Amino acid sequence: MAQSVLLTGAAGRVGQAVLGDLADEHEWRLMDRDPPTDDHPGEFVVGDVTDEKTVREAMEGIDVVIHLAGDPRPEAPWDSVLTNNIDGTQTVLEAAANAGVEKVAFASSNHAVGAYETEDRTPEMYQPHDDYLLDGTELPRPGNLYGVSKAAGESLGRYYHDEHGLSVVCVRIGNLTQGHPPIDYERGQAMWLSYRDCAHLFDRCIRAEYDYEIVYGISDNDRKYYSIDRAREVLGYEPRDNSAHHDDDPSA
Amino acid sequence: MAQSVLLTGAAGRVGQAVLGDLADEHEWRLMDRDPPTDDHPGEFVVGDVTDEKTVREAMEGIDVVIHLAGDPRPEAPWDSVLTNNIDGTQTVLEAAANAGVEKVAFASSNHAVGAYETEDRTPEMYQPHDDYLLDGTELPRPGNLYGVSKAAGESLGRYYHDEHGLSVVCVRIGNLTQGHPPIDYERGQAMWLSYRDCAHLFDRCIRAEYDYEIVYGISDNDRKYYSIDRAREVLGYEPRDNSAHHDDDPSA
Numbered sequence: 001m002a003q004s005v006l007l008t009g010a011a012g013r014v015g016q017a018v019l020g021d022l023a024d025e026h027e028w029r030l031m032d033r034d035p036p037t038d039d040h041p042g043e044f045v046v047g048d049v050t051d052e053k054t055v056r057e058a059m060e061g062i063d064v065v066i067h068l069a070g071d072p073r074p075e076a077p078w079d080s081v082l083t084n085n086i087d088g089t090q091t092v093l094e095a096a097a098n099a100g101v102e103k104v105a106f107a108s109s110n111h112a113v114g115a116y117e118t119e120d121r122t123p124e125m126y127q128p129h130d131d132y133l134l135d136g137t138e139l140p141r142p143g144n145l146y147g148v149s150k151a152a153g154e155s156l157g158r159y160y161h162d163e164h165g166l167s168v169v170c171v172r173i174g175n176l177t178q179g180h181p182p183i184d185y186e187r188g189q190a191m192w193l194s195y196r197d198c199a200h201l202f203d204r205c206i207r208a209e210y211d212y213e214i215v216y217g218i219s220d221n222d223r224k225y226y227s228i229d230r231a232r233e234v235l236g237y238e239p240r241d242n243s244a245h246h247d248d249d250p251s252a
Numbered sequence: 253m254a255q256s257v258l259l260t261g262a263a264g265r266v267g268q269a270v271l272g273d274l275a276d277e278h279e280w281r282l283m284d285r286d287p288p289t290d291d292h293p294g295e296f297v298v299g300d301v302t303d304e305k306t307v308r309e310a311m312e313g314i315d316v317v318i319h320l321a322g323d324p325r326p327e328a329p330w331d332s333v334l335t336n337n338i339d340g341t342q343t344v345l346e347a348a349a350n351a352g353v354e355k356v357a358f359a360s361s362n363h364a365v366g367a368y369e370t371e372d373r374t375p376e377m378y379q380p381h382d383d384y385l386l387d388g389t390e391l392p393r394p395g396n397l398y399g400v401s402k403a404a405g406e407s408l409g410r411y412y413h414d415e416h417g418l419s420v421v422c423v424r425i426g427n428l429t430q431g432h433p434p435i436d437y438e439r440g441q442a443m444w445l446s447y448r449d450c451a452h453l454f455d456r457c458i459r460a461e462y463d464y465e466i467v468y469g470i471s472d473n474d475r476k477y478y479s480i481d482r483a484r485e486v487l488g489y490e491p492r493d494n495s496a497h498h499d500d501d502p503s504a
Contacts, residue, residue, distance in 0.1 A: 078342055086338065086404070090330055090397075115414035139391060139466075142411045145342075152338070152404040159394045162367035214391075 006062045009069030021199030049088035059099035064206045067092045068107040074146045085149035097164035105205035108170040112150040114143025126186040128222040135227040136214035161212040174218035181243035190223035194241035204235040258314045261321030273451030301340035311351035316458045319344045320359040326398045337401035349416035357457035360422040364402040366395025378438040380474040387479040388466035413464040426470035433495035442475035446493035456487040
């Protein structure tokens with residue numbers, strides 16, 4: 001049965017990757033601050049996630065929320081991430097809990113743990129043979145205030161799961177690029193997420209059953225220092241791409 | 253050598269416990285939204301931690317900050333903890349980093365991990381013989397939005413340590429009561445913090461050397477489910493009280 005999915009931040013890059021492969025798979029309600037410039041599946045709500053009334057109305061009849069909206073800039077100033085990312089995520093989770101939504105997939109970020117990449121560990125940790133792995137059980141260690149805001153969103157998700165019964169998965173998204181992995185950038189290759197793996201991962205977030213999870217959203221890259229075991233086990237994530245072999249996968 | 257210590261939220265309960273024993277031990281600059289009603293050591297700045305200019309001025313010449321200010325109510329609404337606790341803590345840490353402050357001790361809370369107290373574990377975990385222990389390496393699991401705000405403060409502290417070099421210790425304060433532990437309240441007895449242990453613990457936060465730490469702030473209670481090993485090892489915390497023996501310690 002198709003599920004009704006609210007996608008916030010639909011016009012952003014992750015939203016476009018998701019819709020590129022999944023437009024016909026679910027009943028979509030898209031939300032973005034900016035009106036659509038292109039064809040799109042389903043309904044479109046123009047509005048800001050910090051606007052409680054708009055968010056409350058957008059939740060009606062929704063089974064699953066994919067919450068991508070927020071200031072996506074790693075260098076975003078505090079006031080913007082406080083409002084758009086932290087307060088915006090609380091508004092979405094509160095409305096989802098009140099509306100009886102089942103699941104929320106939250107776009108967290110590699111920046112929530114960016115400061116694990118210390119001088120001592122880099123660049124060795126980006127090499128295929130290096131076995132350093134983060135697995136989602138570690139404490140946040142943000143490299144910027146944007147990362148702090150994503151860690152706060154993860155804690156909010158934990159709270160709304162424990163106290164309000166929402167299923168919540170936080171996806172620490174790596175480096176999403178279309179067509180091929182970042183060139184001459186080992187860190188970006190280590191955390192590459194192809195468009196089709198991104199769409200597949202969020203499809204699994206819509207379909208799988210879970211309680212509260214933090215997973216890494218990257219392709220199956222030889223260079224990876226983020227474990228994808230939990231995403232495989234809990235969500236049934238089966239990535240098809242690997243930044244080491246991208247020439248084999250022209251559709252990535 | 254006496255250190256110059258800025259104490260925010262000086263008029264609150266933790267502030268009063270700290271000043272009760274340490275008034276003569278350091279050079280104090282006290283800050284609170286409300287003007288003092290009593291004798292107090294050192295200078296007093298009337299101001300709000302969300303006011304950047306006041307906070308910046310209050311940091312001048314300061315070695316150590318003990319940041320207690322914020323909405324202390326476990327049931328505080330989101331808007332209040334977003335502003336007073338999350339934004340206020342960012343303002344304090346940013347100003348401390350810019351002013352060249354050495355150390356910040358942040359008043360986190362047991363509420364940052366309150367939801368570990370699940371139906372399955374309680375009330376067994378409050379019993380002296382039960383060996384369930386949280387030690388500060390676990391992910392936040394807030395039982396309320398106040399706890400979410402404290403977890404966000406911990407992530408902010410991590411960021412300001414990693415990226416700006418501040419020494420930061422987050423103290424997950426238990427149940428602070430004067431004179432004796434909570435009566436007929438096993439959970440409160442498990443996480444009791446006596447006034448004199450509270451003052452001693454923050455004195456250690458002022459004097460010890462550390463990088464980034466999360467420690468539990470409780471007395472050495474038989475019932476405890478929070479480890480105090482890290483506070484002992486890193487800070488040299490030596491609690492004198494135990495809620496099981498409080499009759500022996502009338503001065504607690």
